[in-house]
Amino acid sequence: MSSPETFHGWLGHDSTSAAGNLTWSSFSPKPFNPTDIEIKVICCGICGSDIHTLRSGWGATHYPICVGHEIVGHVTRVGSSASSTHKIGDRVGVGAQVLSCLESDCDECSNGQHSYCAKGFVGTYNGQYKDSGYWSMGGYADYVRVPAAFAIKIPDGLKSEDAAPMMCGGITVYAPLVHNGAGPGKTVGIVGLGGLGHFGVLFAKALGCDKVVAISRRRNKEEDARAMGATEYIATSEDDKWATKHSRTIDLIISTVSAPDIPLSGYLRLLKTNGQFIQVGAPEDKLPAIMAFALIAKGCKIGGSQIGSPKEIEEMLKFAAEKGVKPWVQKVPMKQANKAVVEMEQGKARYRFVLENEEAQARL
Known part of the structure; x- marks a missing residue:
């Protein structure tokens, strides 16, 4: 050529x-x-x-x-x-x-x-x-x-x-899911149902998580989310007292949204004791401030993740082919x-x- x-x-x-x-x-x-x-x-x-x-x-x-x-x-x-x-x-x-x-x-x-x-x-x-x-x-x-x-x-x-x-898009969510223990026995929440978030639902399901919770502002994507493998759906702008209702129910949350005005304190309420919140979306502005006790009261952690190594991408592609993950x-x-x-x-x-x-x- x-x-x-x-x-x-x-x-x-x-x-x-x-x-x-x-x-x-x-x-x-x-x-x-x-x-x-x-x-x-x-x-x-x-x-x-x-x-x-x-x-x-x-x-x-x-x-x-x-x-x-x-x-x-x-x-x-x-x-x-x-x-x-x-x-x-x-x-x-x-x-x-x-x-x-x-x-x-x-x-x-x-x-x-x-x-x-x-x-x-x-x-x-x-x-x-x-x-x-x-x-x-x-x-x-x-x-x-x-x-x-x-x-x-x-x-x-x-x-x-x-x-x-x-x-x-795929490796950005696959890597933090795998690194933070997503799999059987775990409940995983995916914030945002765009390009990244839909991969989060697909991979969390393929990894065998017991529950996959799709979290979005509105309920207009619920049917799609469930077709991708979500078992539960939270619409933060439409569901009354969603953070209280679902408090301490999720082991790991991957946030894929790039908006700076996310209800971060509410997301942290969803975490179980020792739960983890991992941000992968990259807003052009700062994330909201939170009270220290949102972390201290139940030992939860906030972290971030950036794409993955060539080896991790290779592993993800093989996994997707074996499990039939189709975006x-x-x-x-x-x-x-x-x-x-x-x-x-x-x-x-x-x-x-x-x-x-x-x-x-x-x-x-």
Whole structure:
């Protein structure tokens, strides 16, 4: 397969980009290193992180930028140092991270916690490679070029459009569920039923949790939540005294919402003694303040979690294939990226938009 000198993708040029102002343009990829592979993009999920970054919501974005970090495609070029792990034609996925320092004296990398590496973390987009100075560009594109260590082979049992949103949305909830003991005998609550939250319900069910409680502002998604595997549903803006009624009933809560005005004190009331509240959604503003006794009175804990390592992503994909975990996706032609981004921000996804590169699909 040939390797183009320039790539093409949907580029954002300023903070208005998320309002449907992306332009299909050419750009130069990072220099190809022996440790790299090149991937012809089949499809790419649309993540809330894309919108936050396009509008510089989490801080200054380096423009122009091509977002997209839920990528699945076929390998078209393999560096000499990557040939033992990847072959031309392999179907692989790339998530929200493409590099860490990988040094033996790094506590995080040496312990398989690459997503927490403080010395060499490079995001799939809006990250800068120290060796070349190039800024990473994502998967709303025809090709991506990334370090091979962060490209994971997709099991044959998963469709590309299903695997793509797992590369970020899936692992973001799978990792904290597994790390915090979700499984038989446990009751797990999932706050928010968007792209991340629907994965939370699906994976909690697949992990064998006794009860899966979907928690949302309104009751309009209850039917969907129960179809995904939720056994209970709490609508915080519609249910009277919901925090009191369900007090001390949940072992672990994963919060996927990115709104800063969440009823955090109410969520903590839902936890059992020694329960855990793990935040994975990333608001652009601060979380609400809480009284210390909300934690002290029953020994509960608040924590956070960020994506997962390549090994954890590989484990998640195998688990999903074995258990038949199937996300609810809506496929959209890559040429309609602007429309899909706007509708994603409007909350219209049910429950993950996946951009399809029609040219790549036609060649399969």
